Amino acid sequence: MFPLKELKRSALIALWFAFLTFPIMVIKVDPIERTVEWRWDNMFFIALGSFVISILSKVYLIRKERRAGRKKGNRSITEPFMQRILREPRFLYPLSLAVLVFALSFPYLFSTYQTNIMTTALMYVVLGLGLNIVVGVAGLLDLGYVAFYAVGAYSYALLNMHFNMGFWAVLPIGGLFAAFLGILLGFPVLRLRGDYLAIVTLGFGEIIRLILENWNDFSQGPSGIANIARPGFFGMDMSFAGGITYIYYLVVGLVIVTIFVVNRLQNSRLGRAWLALREDEIACQAMGIDKTKTKLVAFSLGAFWAGLVGVIFAAKTTFVNPASFTFLESAIILSIVVLGGMGSIVGVIFGALILILMPEYLRALSEYRMLAFGGILVVMMVFRPEGLISNVRRSYQFKKQSSGQASDRS
Amino acid sequence: MSEAILKVSGLTKNFGGIKAIDNVDLDIRPGEIVALIGPNGAGKTTFFNCLTGIYTPSAGDIRLCNPKSGLKTKLNGMKPNKITEKGMARTFQNIRLFPTMSVLENVMIGRHCRTKAFILGAIFRNPATRREEEEIIEMSYDILKKIGLHKEVNEEARNLSYGAQRRLEIGRALATEPFLLLLDEPAAGMNPKETEALVRLIRQICSEGHSILLIEHDMKLVMSLSDRIFVMDYGKKIAQGTPEEVRSNPAVIKAYLGEEVDA
Amino acid sequence: MDYFIELFFGGLTRGSIYALIALGYTMVYGIIGLINFAHGEIYMIGAFTSFIVATVLSIYGFPVLAIVVIAGLAAAVWSASYGFTIEKLAYRPLRKAPRLAPLISAIGMSIFLQNYVLLAQTSDFLPFPALIPEFAFMEPVAHIVGSSDLVILVTTALVMIGLTFLIKFTKIGKAMRATAQDKTMAVLVGINVDRVISATFIIGSALAAIGGLLIASHIGQINFYIGFIAGIKAFTAAVLGGIGSIPGAVLGSLVLGLTESFATGYVSSDYEDVFAFSLLVLILIFKPSGLLGKAETKKV
Secondary structure, three states: OOOHHHHHHHHHHHHHHHHHOHHHHHEEEEOOOOEEEEOHHHHHHHHHHHHHHHHHHHHHHHHHHHHHHHHOOOOHHHOOHHHHHHHOHHHHHHHHHHHHHHHHHHHHHOOHHHHHHHHHHHHHHHHHHHHHHHHHHOOOOOOOHHHHHHHHHHHHHHHHHHHOOOHHHHHHHHHHHHHHHHHHHHHHHOOOOHHHHHHHHHHHHHHHHHHHHHOHHHHOHHHOEOOOOOOOEOOEOOOHHHHHHHHHHHHHHHHHHHHHHHHHHHOOHHHHHHHHHHHOHHHHHHOOOOHHHHHHHHHHHHHHHHHHHHHHHHHHHOOEOHHHHOHHHHHHHHHHHHHHOOOOHHHHHHHHHHHHHHHHHOHHHHOOHHHHHHHHHHHHHHHOOOOOOOOOOOEEEEOOOOOOOEEEEO | OOOOOEEEEEEEEEEOOEEEEEEEEEEEOOOOEEEEEOOOOOOHHHHHHHHOOOOOOOEEEEEEEOOOOOOEEEOOOOOHHHHHHHOEEEOOOOOOOOOOOEHHHHHHHHOHHHOOOOHHHHHHOOHHHHHHHHHHHHHHHHHHHHOOOHHHOOOEHHHOOHHHHHHHHHHHHHOOOOOEEEEEOOOOOOOHHHHHHHHHHHHHHHHOOOEEEEEOOOHHHHHHHOOEEEEEEOOEEEEEEOHHHHHOOHHHHHHOOOOOOOO | OHHHHHHHHHHHHHHHHHHHHHHHHHHHHHHHOOOOOOHHHHHHHHHHHHHHHHHHHHHOOOOHHHHHHHHHHHHHHHHHHHHHHHHHHHHHHHOOOOOHHHHHHHHHHHHHHHHHHHHHOOOOOEEOOOOOOOOHHHHHHOOOOOHHHHHHHHHHHHHHHHHHHHHHHOHHHHHHHHHHHOHHHHHHOOOOHHHHHHHHHHHHHHHHHHHHHHHHHHHOEEOOOHHHHHHHHHHHHHHHHOOOOHHHHHHHHHHHHHHHHHHHHHOOOOOHHHHHHHHHHHHHHHOOOOOOOOOOOOOO
């Protein structure tokens, strides 16, 4: 039963939003023609929409409260379905294998166009996993992540243009450049408190973009650099479609390597230190963890991955310009990490696929894409800060009595 | 008598114009349990924070001497993590565990400064790294057994009871292999039974070769446990000595006016 | 010399506008310790609201003075409403969450509002009606200091005086200062902290709206993206002055405005924004407490 009081409250909220959005949503003026368009239907939709959303969120909160009340008695039953699958190797391994087979046969099942879109989505998976090390695991909010992506892309573009260097030679160089820049920037700024760090990285990202835009002699300015060579495969010439398939497999390979590496890092001495740092910096230091060094490693590792993907991006599109590296790009990658679940590898993969593929396939929605990204960040923080799939905590098994026989599963 | 493992002389800490600690001397000898007591706001926790590098002292000298190697270090201005590496670890008055990490992981973090594996080791998991990781787990589990939390290895630290959290903090500090352990109100919020277990634990830790400096308000615990007591009030050291000496010291009684000092 | 004076006044005008926005950042930060990333968007919405209202009124033939007053009021009212609503929706539920959660929420809000205006209105630059007339008495110096510069400087000064009065002497101002110092104590002495926080957002947003109106009529065009850059710059100004400090925000804004004005005037205008961002990065690295701010001591 839904109480009448709540209906009244929702009606008031609807009225308030009708008022709030009145000038922006209803009136549209044309200052040249000097005409005014009154869009009253918008007001109706806003009121109706906010009424419904208000009721739904109230219902959600009531149910959540009830669940929380019940949870105290019995915790194990409420372990989410996804978590159980991720915890059990007998589910996880066949599932991963199925996903891998699907991923490998994708170019044969779908068109070149689809493959191309999938490649983009997978690049965001890698970007998300890279940023996940920084934001999700180590808890450093990096709003200028796209700068490292740009460094990778421009490394390839410029080295290819000036020195005719090939893709494979530049791939590690791009990554290392980005990582080096990460260290250079990280050294002074990682001492800062979390929110200051966020703003400094944001400023840094914008500085890099503005330099690329204005320093014509270096970067050819806003017009960008075109005709970048596609990656070669032992000197073979490839058709256009073949090239796309090739890059697809390359990115799949990178995704696999990234998952492997990130997983290993998370379950290591270093990964534990990152987690601990996210939870309590002072306690961390008191436990003998070098705060600056540990953060710096996370920061530059994240940058390294952005650099790698940057090189691939340049090779895939054969064209780079500063417009690809705006703050919104950083925000998209951040949304992926936040939506998926900070610190969770599977979560980030889902986050990237949802956020990148959905607007591609629901063309009608693509206009609302950025609106949705913004909304997702807010809604996730308010209702589900742990993300769609929260990180699975590693657990350890010990045989009774003897302490030495430690075996663990992740 | 052997040389002091910690020698503090003339330690002073100013916050703006306020002297939170004013010219305090203190020393701890190997194998001792030393208590630092004083009314609320006397500057005891600030004193700890200066020792452990969280605050930089305004003046004075802190010297640590490793009883095994005889290595001497001046701690002033050193980073907290370096100080821990030198062999002095601490717990916090307001518990600062890693709340969403498991009990075992909390202790494993303590092993951080005694182990080496880094990026490449983590990625490739070479035999040395794997051995190190096993040792970390093994030793952490042993510590959990010692503090009686080995049944809760995979529990999140925040789900533990208050007393268990305090013990876990001690365990975490022990994992850094300190020769000097600083405990900031380890018995705060514990019931008598838990306190009793704590006293046994502290004695055991001490007998295993760790010296202990503790801040505590529970006078019964302090009097029964400590070899020597230092008393602070308004940032100054007002007395020091054995429990008997301190108990009969008029300055101490005055400082605690209204609070009963009984054993 | 004329060029120097022109740049000087240009910088002051710029700085005044930054100050109107920076105050919102600094007040909110002072009270809840949040970088209200969406504050730039509030300013943008203020500019849009005044644009829409002013254009509608001018089409219906209202006199200029009425247009200025009504558009200004409308901008202030709606921006304040947006500020109030955003705090309730996106920040209040996160009051006890870890520090980064409200910041991420604020970034989301900022992106959301930008695109909301983009979708509901347009992505084009819109010509803003010149609301401030050219005063006759300004004519002799018009080539150095425009009439709108004067209006902006005077308005900002009046607003500052009003705000200082509000914070120093009114009940809500005192409650705000108390809350900023110690939230728990404020609750204990009977201050309704939620209401104080709402009031802070409302005042800060209204100030930003006035800034939006002034700059829009000064520059003559607006679009949905103006909030982002202006927001970052005002934040830079607030940090420069020492975030949380109200006089600091004003001082920081003027310094930033003058720096930008002289840098673009004498060095290069291509890198105008790079100056601001570099300044921000440098202050945060070398003097995070700013010119007038107090260093934060960590409690252990």
